[in-house]
Amino acid sequence: MSETLIRGRVLTFHAEPQGMDDHASYSYEEDGAVLVRGGIIAACGDYEDVAAKAGPEHLVIDHRPHLILPGFIDAHAHFPQMQVIASYGAELLDWLNNYTFPEELRFDDLQHGRRVARLFLDELLRNGTTTVAAYCSVHKTSAEAFFAEAHARNMCVVAGKVMMDRNAPDGLTDTPQSSYDDSFALIEEWHGRGRLNYAVTPRFAITSTPEQMEMAGALMRAFPDLHMQTHLSENHAEIAFTQTLYPDAPDYTGIYEHYGLLGPKALFGHCIHLSEREADVLSDSGSVAVFCPTSNLFLGSGLFDYQRYRGRAKPLRIASATDVGGGTSYSMLRTMDEGYKVIALNGEKLNPLASFWQITRGNAQALSLAERVGTLEEGTDADLVVLNARATPVMALRMERADSLAEELFVLQTLGDDRAVVETYVAGEAVKSAL
Numbered sequence: 175m176s177e178t179l180i181r182g183r184v185l186t187f188h189a190e191p192q193g194m195d196d197h198a199s200y201s202y203e204e205d206g207a208v209l210v211r212g213g214i215i216a217a218c219g220d221y222e223d224v225a226a227k228a229g230p231e232h233l234v235i236d237h238r239p240h241l242i243l244p245g246f247i248d249a250h251a252h253f254p255q256m257q258v259i260a261s262y263g264a265e266l267l268d269w270l271n272n273y274t275f276p277e278e279l280r281f282d283d284l285q286h287g288r289r290v291a292r293l294f295l296d297e298l299l300r301n302g303t304t305t306v307a308a309y310c311s312v313h314k315t316s317a318e319a320f321f322a323e324a325h326a327r328n329m330c331v332v333a334g335k336v337m338m339d340r341n342a343p344d345g346l347t348d349t350p351q352s353s354y355d356d357s358f359a360l361i362e363e364w365h366g367r368g369r370l371n372y373a374v375t376p377r378f379a380i381t382s383t384p385e386q387m388e389m390a391g392a393l394m395r396a397f398p399d400l401h402m403q404t405h406l407s408e409n410h411a412e413i414a415f416t417q418t419l420y421p422d423a424p425d426y427t428g429i430y431e432h433y434g435l436l437g438p439k440a441l442f443g444h445c446i447h448l449s450e451r452e453a454d455v456l457s458d459s460g461s462v463a464v465f466c467p468t469s470n471l472f473l474g475s476g477l478f479d480y481q482r483y484r485g486r487a488k489p490l491r492i493a494s495a496t497d498v499g500g501g502t503s504y505s506m507l508r509t510m511d512e513g514y515k516v517i518a519l520n521g522e523k524l525n526p527l528a529s530f531w532q533i534t535r536g537n538a539q540a541l542s543l544a545e546r547v548g549t550l551e552e553g554t555d556a557d558l559v560v561l562n563a564r565a566t567p568v569m570a571l572r573m574e575r576a577d578s579l580a581e582e583l584f585v586l587q588t589l590g591d592d593r594a595v596v597e598t599y600v601a602g603e604a605v606k607s608a609l
């Protein structure tokens with residue numbers, strides 16, 4: 175079996191850092207290495223110790239002085255929105271109707287879906303993101319294109335065909351029955367194949383009738399280990415419209431609750447304007463609130479209160495995500511830079527260790543994938559990112575004044591983007607340099 179010894183400064187998190195001095199929350203090796211055998215991390219730590227475990231035939235890749243971390247994880251993105259990103263001047267509902275739905279209509283064409291799936295995964299890997307929870311379009315073929323492309327690259331992804339049967343143009347709706355049947359067939363074909371995971375994906379309550387929400391619940395009962403992903407409480411007009419469509423529900427979250435869609439593998443994009451009751455039921459059910467800072471700022475949706483949600487008596491599980499194409503960057507570094515600013519506007523600061531925990535192990539935990547990704551622990555999948563905090567003249571100059579790991583991480587987050595990503599590995603294979 176092939177062996178690769180990847181040398182550099184190695185950083186991996188064990189738990190959420192509670193402050194800048196929480197050194198127990200991570201392991202850092204100044205002269206470190208990761209030994210990869212058959213796509214799996216066979217050893218990680220001090221270079222001499224790890225090198226001693228390598229067989230006689232191993233390949234060495236020396237990334238010194240760069241920093242090796244687990245690959246980044248993006249917990250919410252829309253692959254059919256690559257040509258929607260950077261669309262001017264609208265809030266959520268107009269943005270969907272004027273830009274997003276017309277673009278998603280094109281994904282009834284399998285060739286178009288294949289092309290964009292390829293370009294989307296290229297872009298994630300260019301940015302050091304090795305796992306994504308992705309929305310496809312309503313068309314079954316878009317999910318087939320996405321899964322086929324991710325599978326060919328041996329990537330660990332979560333994805334699903336969007337279910338939507340109203341309040342969208344002809345050609346972009348399914349029916350309760352067809353959404354059930356298409357999702358069912360996709361689950362049988364793709365879920366558990368290689369590193370692929372299926373997510374039941376009702377777009378949001380506005381575009382699903384009660385009959386379709388029943389079908390989403392039925393799918394979750396039929397396949398209880400699946401993820402579920404949807405949108406929740408992003409924008410005031412969205413919330414008001416939703417309440418007119420489900421007048422009997424106590425609130426927006428209560429709709430998903432009623433149809434059995436809450437739980438530890440349920441991912442709710444945005445969650446900006448939650449009441450205390452909604453936050454309580456999300457917390458009680460172990461559901462995940464997904465923070466999408468570039469999107470929330472770009473669409474003017476509001477400020478996600480990360481620290482309040484983490485610090486409340488019933489804390490929320492939180493993930494972070496790009497939400498491309500409402501979001502404006504494919505980079506999780508850019509995403510956490512904007513996230514830092516949102517949290518600052520709420521009067522708090524997110525320390526850089528916690529930030530890098532969030533986009534690696536934190537998001538892996540939120541996606542219930544921490545046994546396999548988001549870590550450099552032995553026996554897990556060798557998805558890695560290699561970062562250079564001196565990638566640009568501006569970064570190199572700033573780094574002359576940085577003298578701690580936390581400061582270096584903060585420079586990477588604040589000034590970094592895909593240029594700071596030296597290499598990305600998927601299951602031990604270098605993929606960025608091969609793009």
Ligand code: GUN
Nearest residue numbers: 252377378405469497500
């Ligand atoms: N709500 C329903 N669909 C979408 C979408 O595609 N993007 C965002 N940001 N919010 C949504």
Ligand code: ZN
Nearest residue numbers: 250252443497
């Ligand atoms: Zn979204």
